[in-house]
Amino acid sequence: xxxxxxxxxxxxxxxxxxxxxxxxxxxxxxxxxxxxxxxxxxxxxxxxxxxxxxxxxxxxxxxxxxxxxxxxxxxxxxxxxxxxxxxxxxxxxxxxxxxxxxxxxxxxxxxxxxxxxxxxxxxxxxxxxxxxxxxxxxxxxxxxxxxxxxxxxxxxxxxxxxxxxxxxxxxxxxxxxxxxxxxxxxxxxxxxxxxxxxxxxxxxxxxxxxxxxxxxxxxxxxxxxxxxxxxxxxxxxxxxxxxxxxxxxxxxxxxxxx
Numbered sequence: 001x002x003x004x005x006x007x008x009x010x011x012x013x014x015x016x017x018x019x020x021x022x023x024x025x026x027x028x029x030x031x032x033x034x035x036x037x038x039x040x041x042x043x044x045x046x047x048x049x050x051x052x053x054x055x056x057x058x059x060x061x062x063x064x065x066x067x068x069x070x071x072x073x074x075x076x077x078x079x080x081x082x083x084x085x086x087x088x089x090x091x092x093x094x095x096x097x098x099x100x101x102x103x104x105x106x107x108x109x110x111x112x113x114x115x116x117x118x119x120x121x122x123x124x125x126x127x128x129x130x131x132x133x134x135x136x137x138x139x140x141x142x143x144x145x146x147x148x149x150x151x152x153x154x155x156x157x158x159x160x161x162x163x164x165x166x167x168x169x170x171x172x173x174x175x176x177x178x179x180x181x182x183x184x185x186x187x188x189x190x191x192x193x194x195x196x197x198x199x200x201x202x203x204x205x206x207x208x209x210x211x212x213x214x215x216x217x218x219x220x221x222x223x224x225x226x227x228x229x230x231x232x233x234x235x236x237x238x239x240x241x242x243x244x245x246x247x248x249x250x251x252x253x254x255x256x257x258x
Contacts, residue, residue, distance in 0.1 A: 072157035078107070084108070093130065116246060120136040123137065139198055142205075150188065210227075212224065229249055
């Protein structure tokens with residue numbers, strides 16, 4: 001495949017907030033309520049898989065994942081060399097960027113993020129590229145952002161997780177504070193519920209993504225959260241930047257339920 005356009009790589013809140021604002025979408029009155037996790041409880045950090053309905057195939061859960069890794073878990077170590085090689089081949093076929101993201105030594109989330117970035121960048125330019133599944137504007141592609149977010153956290157790839165919030169990361173939080181927020185969680189598992197209809201406003205598409213998150217802390221305690229992410233992208237591609245062409249987390253609102 002030949003692509004003549006060269007694109008720059010682009011990438012609420014900590015994983016489990018009762019509510020975190022962000023982006024331009026109006027939030028409910030309690031969207032900035034106190035974080036139930038931060039109030040005396042270690043904040044969950046690592047991530048498992050999501051099972052959306054509908055949604056793309058979830059990233060594989062790594063049972064041995066912990067929040068204390070010297071480097072992100074490689075895709076080859078996560079899903080095996082052969083499966084990682086297939087994912088890398090798709091990445092190299094669709095990506096107009098240099099090759100570092102499309103490497104089995106990176107996390108699967110980073111590779112998937114580059115695939116999604118590239119598919120969104122060239123959406124609408126001729127025939128859809130092979131490997132761009134689900135379609136870049138679809139609700140399933142929106143849900144995949146939340147899946148990648150958790151997969152990146154599970155792999156200890158906080159850069160990729162951070163960039164699921166957009167070009168500048170999670171609004172109102174530094175990159176270092178974001179990573180520190182996940183220091184004491186061993187694993188989490190996220191399940192994505194049935195996706196409701198999305199909506200559009202002010203030239204953007206918004207897709208609610210309902211989730212249930214189960215976290216296991218370092219001391220063995222378990223927590224469960226329920227709530228919703230809202231994922232956003234621009235609706236009109238004309239004049240949009242690469243970062244605006246792709247889905248990113250706009251806000252999150254989760255509540256401790258057990």
